[in-house]
Amino acid sequence: MKYYFDNSATTRLDDEVLNEMLPYYTEYYGNASSIYKLGQKSKNKIESVRNKIAEILNTKSNEIYFTSGGSESNNLAIKGIMHANIFKGKHLITSSIEHPSVLNTCKSLEEEGFEVTYLAVDEKGIINLESLKKSIRKDTILVSVMLANNEIGTIEPIKEISNICHQNGVIFHTDAVQAIGNIKLDIKELGIDSLSLSSHKFYGPKGIGALYVRSGIKFKPLIDGGHQEREMRAGTENVPSIVGMGKALELVYSNLDDKNKYIKGLRDYFEENIKKLPNVIINGDLNNRLSSISNITIKGVDSNTLVIGLDMRDVAISNGSACQSGSALPSHVLKAIGIREDYLKSTVRISFGKYNTKEEVDYLIKSLKEVGKC
Numbered sequence: 276m277k278y279y280f281d282n283s284a285t286t287r288l289d290d291e292v293l294n295e296m297l298p299y300y301t302e303y304y305g306n307a308s309s310i311y312k313l314g315q316k317s318k319n320k321i322e323s324v325r326n327k328i329a330e331i332l333n334t335k336s337n338e339i340y341f342t343s344g345g346s347e348s349n350n351l352a353i354k355g356i357m358h359a360n361i362f363k364g365k366h367l368i369t370s371s372i373e374h375p376s377v378l379n380t381c382k383s384l385e386e387e388g389f390e391v392t393y394l395a396v397d398e399k400g401i402i403n404l405e406s407l408k409k410s411i412r413k414d415t416i417l418v419s420v421m422l423a424n425n426e427i428g429t430i431e432p433i434k435e436i437s438n439i440c441h442q443n444g445v446i447f448h449t450d451a452v453q454a455i456g457n458i459k460l461d462i463k464e465l466g467i468d469s470l471s472l473s474s475h476k477f478y479g480p481k482g483i484g485a486l487y488v489r490s491g492i493k494f495k496p497l498i499d500g501g502h503q504e505r506e507m508r509a510g511t512e513n514v515p516s517i518v519g520m521g522k523a524l525e526l527v528y529s530n531l532d533d534k535n536k537y538i539k540g541l542r543d544y545f546e547e548n549i550k551k552l553p554n555v556i557i558n559g560d561l562n563n564r565l566s567s568i569s570n571i572t573i574k575g576v577d578s579n580t581l582v583i584g585l586d587m588r589d590v591a592i593s594n595g596s597a598c599q600s601g602s603a604l605p606s607h608v609l610k611a612i613g614i615r616e617d618y619l620k621s622t623v624r625i626s627f628g629k630y631n632t633k634e635e636v637d638y639l640i641k642s643l644k645e646v647g648k649c
């Protein structure tokens with residue numbers, strides 16, 4: 276893709292990451308459970324990546340579990356924690372703007388008999404801390420609120436949420452998939468008990484992610500099988516992808532401030548140019564969001580028409596979020612922040628990444644004006 280502006284859906288793999296991964300397909304292909312040297316080579320590499328990830332996020336390495344990605348991590352955390360703590364209660368709290376991998380996990384738990392409170396958000400996409408406090412019951416086990424939203428980029432008040440949870444003896448999980456690689460984050464400092472991340476959102480391979488769970492918190496595995504991942508996630512480890520994720524995380528956090536400044540520069544330049552147009556509105560919390568995301572409404576223009584028209588010009592953007600496209604339903608996030616009914620189908624997400632250039636953004640602006648007739 277020539278003009279790729281859908282970096283919140285996924286990112287291009289970094290060449291450095293690929294080079295690091297390749298030997299683990301063809302040379303060091305041993306099963307980490309095998310006791311001979313080739314197997315132990317894999318085992319040792321997995322553990323060194325685990326240590327590196329733990330160090331970057333300020334956790335202990337025995338609190339990191341490798342999974343197949345963000346969706347699995349959210350399922351494992353939420354179902355796993357609820358099932359393991361069922362003796363204590365059956366209530367959990369989440370927000371109404373979570374990713375489908377959280378919302379549908381909650382739905383599935385409701386079908387099993389668990390009870391879920393869905394917190395509303397304000398027009399910026401932020402949950403209300405007073406409502407959170409009021410929602411906590413004696414039988415509340417878990418609160419799951421995302422760190423940053425994937426459609427509008429809003430960053431939630433994580434520290435305040437974790438404080439409220441801990442004052443009430445409730446476990447706090449956060450879906451940090453969209454945030455990791457975009458903002459600095461210290462898990463211990465923020466008081467997070469459980470956190471999901473996914474490699475393909477920060478220039479790593481797809482189909483690999485991790486779950487952090489604070490030691491001492493009980494959860495149950497989703498997959499029964501071998502003893503991998505300290506019995507919490509069975510299945511032969513995806514060594515090349517684990518290696519790739521470790522490298523990608525290291526790279527993204529090695530120059531995060533510079534990279535963020537660059538990406539924010541592109542995003543702000545884009546918004547400066549389009550906000551003057553009479554039929555354009557920028558959605559979300561303009562002061563408190565990821566620097567990579569711009570969510571805009573172009574009044575009177577159907578978002579699918581826009582996405583397809585831009586695709587014909589080799590520009591990739593998203594109508595809402597990738598997870599919503601293909602379905603005719605308007606985005607639950609836009610609805611939750613109170614976007615007018617007639618604007619819901621005229622809203623698109625543009626997400627910037629480190630491979631974008633200012634020239635590309637100029638072409639994006641020009642194409643948007645042409646297709647959106649603005």
Ligand SMILES: *Cc1c(COP(=O)(O)O)cnc(C)c1O
Nearest residue numbers: 344345346374425450452453473
């Ligand atoms: C992409 C995304 C996920 C899903 O991660 P996968 O690795 O694609 O399963 C979950 N939550 C958020 C906020 C995301 O942006």
